[in-house]
Amino acid sequence: MTEENKKPEFHIGSLPVYGDVIIAPMSGYTDSPFRRICRQHGSAMSYTGLVTEAILKCEDAERALGFTPEERPIVFNVGGKDEDIIERICRRIEKKQPDVIDINMGCPSRKIVLKKQGAFLLQHPDRVACIMKRVTSSFSTPVSAKIRLGWDSNSRNFLDIARIIEDNGAAMLAVHARTKEEGFTGEADWDAIAEIKQTLGIPVLGNGDIKRAEDIDRMKKHTGCDGVLIGRVAIGNPWIFQRRNREEVSPQEMFRTAKEHLESMVDFYGSYGLIKFRKHAVAYFRNTPGAAAVRRAMMLSETPEDFIKLLASALPGMTLE
Numbered sequence: 001m002t003e004e005n006k007k008p009e010f011h012i013g014s015l016p017v018y019g020d021v022i023i024a025p026m027s028g029y030t031d032s033p034f035r036r037i038c039r040q041h042g043s044a045m046s047y048t049g050l051v052t053e054a055i056l057k058c059e060d061a062e063r064a065l066g067f068t069p070e071e072r073p074i075v076f077n078v079g080g081k082d083e084d085i086i087e088r089i090c091r092r093i094e095k096k097q098p099d100v101i102d103i104n105m106g107c108p109s110r111k112i113v114l115k116k117q118g119a120f121l122l123q124h125p126d127r128v129a130c131i132m133k134r135v136t137s138s139f140s141t142p143v144s145a146k147i148r149l150g151w152d153s154n155s156r157n158f159l160d161i162a163r164i165i166e167d168n169g170a171a172m173l174a175v176h177a178r179t180k181e182e183g184f185t186g187e188a189d190w191d192a193i194a195e196i197k198q199t200l201g202i203p204v205l206g207n208g209d210i211k212r213a214e215d216i217d218r219m220k221k222h223t224g225c226d227g228v229l230i231g232r233v234a235i236g237n238p239w240i241f242q243r244r245n246r247e248e249v250s251p252q253e254m255f256r257t258a259k260e261h262l263e264s265m266v267d268f269y270g271s272y273g274l275i276k277f278r279k280h281a282v283a284y285f286r287n288t289p290g291a292a293a294v295r296r297a298m299m300l301s302e303t304p305e306d307f308i309k310l311l312a313s314a315l316p317g318m319t320l321e
């Protein structure tokens with residue numbers, strides 16, 4: 001059944017979204033090849049990693065902004081400290097005809113918050129309002145935002161921020177249910193996602209601590225969210241978008257997917273693709289009997305072809321077609 005014959009799970013503005021499980025933005029991971037793998041496995045949309053002015057200035061900017069039609073709907077995750085900078089970034093991205101422009105208000109990285117971007121903005125609701133108003137009034141593309149619950153445990157202002165985002169024209173909100181101070185520690189607070197969902201009229205995506213396939217429906221039930229964003233556990237594990245756990249995936253399927261992913265990275269990055277693929281390779285084969293062999297193959301191979309051959313010979317029962 002093609003997507004268009006299915007009923008959309010929700011809409012972002014007028015954009016139908018045919019699915020409720022979505023790859024989260026992850027700088028350094030969610031490039032075009034990985035987004036394609038996730039989308040083929042059932043991710044309902046594709047988020048880019050964070051796009052800042054600094055990224056637009058690098059030599060490799062065009063590649064960083066690149067995507068293929070199969071990745072659509074494509075959501076560009078944009079970061080900047082004020083509405084002027086963010087509008088400039090969006091102007092550049094607009095040429096790529098994104099499906100959604102997403103404003104990053106959750107990144108906790110020191111480098112980003114020192115530049116007054118990402119989660120820094122949560123401390124400045126007025127600035128959040130100005131940014132959202134500017135972007136929603138300047139572009140016809142639907143605009144969303146991705147937030148955390150607040151700066152720290154003393155300033156969990158997520159309901160105020162969520163309302164401001166909606167009141168200033170956003171068409172969707174994604175919530176990573178931790179504060180900036182928590183980073184990735186502790187447990188994500190799904191009750192907070194439920195409170196936001198009850199407060200807003202626009203679609204809400206819940207995020208944080210999906211570890212296994214069954215957590216997807218558990219989060220949906222607990223929070224009432226419209227969809228679930230999945231980050232870390234999807235690395236080396238795109239089957240999560242099919243609501244399958246790793247132990248249900250045969251070694252052959254893992255090998256075939258890893259091989260396709262590597263080939264797609266080499267197409268996209270040239271020979272550098274093999275180096276870039278290393279962190280994905282480790283993730284594909286973690287906790288499998290072949291993990292040590294994969295690491296050895298990575299050290300010994302100089303070309304992608306070598307790597308695939310070594311991998312096939314190291315993993316029992318694998319064949320190269």
Ligand SMILES: Cc1cc2nc3c(=O)[nH]c(=O)nc-3n(C[C@H](O)[C@H](O)[C@H](O)COP(=O)(O)O)c2cc1C
Nearest residue numbers: 024025026027049050146176208209210230231232
């Ligand atoms: C390596 C890495 C890079 C990330 N980069 C971004 C980013 O560029 N933009 C963003 O909004 N969130 C980013 N995040 C946060 C994720 O989108 C997500 O909110 C977080 O990982 C929690 O979800 P999870 O528990 O499913 O991993 C990143 C997370 C990780 C682990």
